Amino acid sequence: MQQPRRKPLLIGFILANRFTMSAFASFADVVRLASDEDDKSRRILCDWDVLSHDMDMIRSSGGFKIQPDTRLRNARAYDYIVVVGGLIGDGSNLAPEMLRYLHEQAAGGVPIVGLCTGVFILQEAGLLKGYRCCVNWFHHQEFVDRFENERPVSDQIFVVDRDRLTCSGGHGSAHMAAYIIARHIGDAAAAKSLNIMTIDRALSADRPQPAGVPERSAQDPLVKRCMHLMNQNLEVPKSIEALADTLKVGRRTLERRFRIDTGDTPSEFYRDLRLNRAIDQLRRTGRSVADVAVANGFCDASHLTRSLRDHKGVTAGQIRETALRSHK
Template identity: 45%
Template sequence: METRRVPARSGTINAPRQAVKGPPLRSDGARLRVGFVLARKFTLCAFANFVDVLRLAADEGDRSRPILCNWSVLSATMDPVTSSCGVPVQPKERLGDPARFDYIVVVGGLMDEMSILGPAYVQFLADADAAGVPLVGVCSGAFLLHQAGFLDGYRCCVSWFHNADFLAQFEGLDPVADQIFVVDRNRLTCSGGASSAHLAAYLVDKHVGRAQASKSLHIMIIDDAHAAEKPQPGVTLDFRTRDPIVLRALLVMQQHLDTPPTVAEIARRAGLSKRRLERHFRAALDLSPQAAFLEIRLSHAHHLVTHSDKSVLQIALDCGFCDSSHLGRAFRRRFALTPLALRKGA
């Protein structure tokens, strides 16, 4: 089905990245109203984290009455939407007028099973955009917004796990895979998981108050709200290639950092011969698969050294090295200092 393309709003991607402020306090007392559009096989964790921050900020304690915040799952058909884990969610309202909300949030799901947004949803999002209602992409919801033409000219956040998928499928965008969320004017996107709670807390802080945002996260046993620039706790690929074979192999590498498979095993998982995989890596990256895998593991080790309290030994094991000495030698060759020296300097 052909999706509607919506022109980007004026301004450059370096414009101040602030969300459009929603309407003032309404007669019903709500300061923040959010409408949710759930994709088929949406990620339940990302949706639940976002909603729970709103729920806990909306009332005293954890009484959960939608007083200061209000939220609703929207649908064109009112049919239940099944999440990626099999739990269905029943929509509460039909799409209707998007102007009754301060934000419209699109929650994505499994890449292989998530269908594109239907015409009714694309029109609803276009009406929201025309009414000045910011659009939010949660988890792979950024893919759906881009497919429908709503991210042209905007920065967007994707999970490090799906960064290769985004690069392979979409042109004209530079996805951000090293932050937990991105606010670029009237587009807000986050990587999913716990970052959904932090993006929701950002909105609660903006429209309801910092105390309510902090309270929500504390009740959910989450650390204080993180800024958008907080790094994602994962591996970001710096390799720039659109070769689908190389991207698929890199994803296999990302998923097996602690127990590195051989190049032959990676090739088998990608459905190729070892020699053909090596040719693709040389052509796309001017690296062997072994060198690329080592770079990924060392980059992740660097991230853990600077952003975690794990011991160097544990980091070594998490990144597929035999011990701390093995990691130390490779780390020094790559970064010109040892993990301990880097941590001490940081």
């Protein structure tokens, strides 16, 4: 007896103007590769549409254009709606018709996915109220500044909270797509997709984002998460006890693993992180020393000046002079 054909996993994509191509392509390729055997791209186990209210070409942040293939009025009953965000502050919001459609789908119980800065669109639309959400560490402060009462997760690659799924973008999009594929089709299909894309294995949601500290690296996931928390709390630094509590470990455990991984204590690393950011701002901006001090968790200009002299061997004036000479 012939087995009935399995219903494909249906995904609808909504792309913001100037959408981030890497987030879209990473997610879409995992789905494409899981849909068929090898790399044949037949839409057997999965199917997808790029949705539009007007069918105009949609430009990515890099200038590449995508032609939508389905009008909203012809949209199917999707298992997921995936919103891909665009450049922040660059007119990347969705048209009112698209937002109405999102609200209708959410009200009907369809899971909504936000890739990269798509989380800004969903939050602005009120679709993340009461949900945990994931934001790329690079955009954490912008998110908090825009949505004052929200505290996003910026130390994980993606977050699943009931029928809302959000991710940090980049390779996080691929891993969240693999999570969805594993849930609906199976682990083997998810692993195959990632392997063809030369990604070793699927990462769980709580895997830390790559630390936003280019000059320093960490291997221990706990230390990486701690670095993210430090990055997100530069203006009003947290105590080491508070960091440990947030990470659900004891202070001694955090200090021991931090020293093993980096050679520094958390306090030393946190101080240098704030000092390095202050030095960068003194070099690149015309902000007063007092403003730079407060923005980086120092009491006042004198406190910053003493810390620079004691730990970096320079003064704010010397930093400014060197920067001016280099621009002449």
